[in-house]
Amino acid sequence: MKVSIKREFDFIEYEVDMSDATLLEILHEIKTNQENSLAYSSGCRSSVCGSCAVRVNEKEVLACSYKVQDGDRVEPLKNVEIIRDLVVNMDKALETNARAKSWLAEFNKETVLNHEDEKINALQSDCILCGSCYSACPVYAVNEEFLGPFSLTGVWKYVSDKRELNAAQKIETIQTNGVWDCTLCNECTLVCPQGISSKADIEKLRMKSSMAGYSDPNFGQSFGGGFGFDGTPSF
Known part of the structure; x- marks a missing residue:
């Protein structure tokens, strides 16, 4: 051979x-x-x-x-x-977890998770930080400031954890070089050895972002700005 x-x-x-x-x-x-x-x-x-x-x-x-x-x-x-x-x-890729605040920042110690709660982000918890998704990511290839696949998957894991008391801060953190920069090409999902879909997690984070009043800044630019699509939250 x-x-x-x-x-x-x-x-x-x-x-x-x-x-x-x-x-x-x-x-x-x-x-x-x-x-x-x-x-x-x-x-x-x-x-x-x-x-x-x-x-x-x-x-x-x-x-x-x-x-x-x-x-x-x-x-x-x-x-x-x-x-x-x-x-x-892998240091630079791993540093994205710190920039994305991919951990339980402020959590309610009194909150107890049941089996259904645990299933919400059980798959995301299987991430082994192998870096395959960063290697395959076309956005990270041209923008090293992009938070990237496993980091954003980590953010979704904690945003979806009902013990987290400051999910809004995490959503704010991923607005720049984060959820809106992903092209949703799905290359990260195809190479993940754990079968995790960072694409799906990013889509869910985009939904959370929209619910918090954020929008895709690139969408606003395509309209020339000034139409309420400037990427800033409005409540």
């Missing part, structure tokens, strides 16, 4: 005598027996930590779960700093 791995500027082809193997197993075999300088990330080996996310044939996957096919081309995630080979620096 032949596999090509991007190292610096070129793809290097390796041949391994393995079948029905995960990409992580192939990478370990190459590093152990052929090229000990090969760099890649791994952690849990169980599709939980997200650290082994890479791109195979131009699509984001988890190396620990992807089964390699002959001729596959492997490269690091896009839209992030490459440290070496398949190892990338």
